[in-house]
Amino acid sequence: MQFQDSGQACELIDMLTVLLMSIFAGFLGALTGLGGGSIMIPVLVAFDVPVKYAIAASMVTIIATSSGSAASYVRERITNVKAAFYLEMFTIIGAIIGATITSFIRPRFLYFFFAAFLLTSFYGLSGRMREDFPKRLRQDRFSKWLELKGSYYDQAVRKTVRYKMTNAHLGGLGMMVAGLAAGMLGIGAGAFKVSIHELILKMPSKVSSTTSNFIIGITALAGASVYFASGLLFVGLAAPMAVGTTIGAVAGGRVLNRLPNRFVRYLFLVIVFVLIVQMLYKGIALP
C-alpha cells in the first residue's frame, strides 16, 4: 500500500473547511437516504485527500449521520426495527469483507467501483417513479415467520400506511452485497439498500429510506472496525466530518417527513447523477 500524501499536512483543506462542507453534505445525505459519506468522499478526493483515508473517515462519519437522524425516525415509528435487525446480519458480514478488500486494493479501482455502484442504484429507482405505496401483497412463509410487517403515520398524505414485506431471503442476499459495497467504498450504500427494500422486500418509500438509515449505522461500524485495524482511520479528518454531517443530518431528518415521496426521489436522482460524474472524472484523471 502507498499513499501519495502520507506524512504531510493536507494543503487544500483544514478541519474548518471539512466541517462546513460536511454540514451541507449531511443535510442532503439525510434527505435522500444516501448518507453524508457518499457525498463527502467525492468532495474530499477533489481536494486531494487520499481516497482510502476519505473512505475510512467517511465510514466513521456515517455512524453519526445514520444515528443522528435514525433516532428521530425510530421514535416516530417510521423505521421497521425488526426488518433492520434481520437485514443487518447480512450487511455487517458484507461490510467486513468489503473493507478488508479496500485495505489492500489499488486506489484507482475504488473510483470506478464508486461510480459503477452509484449507477446501479440510479437505474433501480428511476424506472418506477410513479408508484408511491405498494399494494397489498401475499407474504412468503419465511417473511411471515420473521414478522416483517408494520405501519406508520405518513404526514404528507395524512394517513396511517400499513404494509407487509416479502422475499426476505433474497433481501438478505441483496443486503450482503449492499454491505460489501458500503464497507468497500466507505458509504452507507443507502441508495442500494433503499432499492433492495423497495424492489425486493416491497417496503413503502419512507419505511425503506428510514430503515436503511438505521441499518447504515451498524454496517458502518463493521466497516470502521476493519479500517481501524488497518491504520487508515485519521481522527483529524473523521472528527470534523462527524460533527458537520451530524448537524446537517439532524436538520435534514426534521424536514424529511414533511416532503412528498416524489420530491425526495427526484432529489435523490439528481445527487446520484452528480456524484457519478465526479468519481468517473477523478478515476480517469488519476495520473
Place this chain on the structure above:
Amino acid sequence: MKRIPGEEKLELAISYILIVGVLLSVAIEAVGIVAYYSSNRNLSIVFQPNLAMSGADFFGYTNSVIQGILLGTWTPMQILALGIILLMITPYLRVVASVIYFGFAKNTKYLFITLFVLVVLTASLLAH
C-alpha cells in the same frame, strides 16, 4: 395488526441511546477541535501513519485513550479520538440493548438474530 406493546419501549431505548451517543461524541469532538486549535494555532489535517487510530485492538485502544485522559496526560488528538470511540460504541450499544430486550421478551428468533450481530461486531473490533 398487532404489535407487542414492549416493542415501543425498545424503540424508545434505541432512540435515546442513538441520540445521547451522537450528541455526546459530537460535543467531545467539538471540544477536541477547539483544543487542537488552541495548542497548534491551526486546524491542519496531518496524515502521518503514527497519527492514525491504531495500535492495540479497539477495546485496548479505547482503554489507553481513557487512561491518558484520566491521568491528565491527554493531547487534543486523544480528545478527538475519544469522540470517535464514543461514536463507534453508540450503534454497538443499541445492539446490546436489543439483545437484552429480546432476551427478556423471550423472542428466541430475534434474540439469536441480534446476538449474531453482537458476536460478529465484537470479533471484528477485537481484531488488529
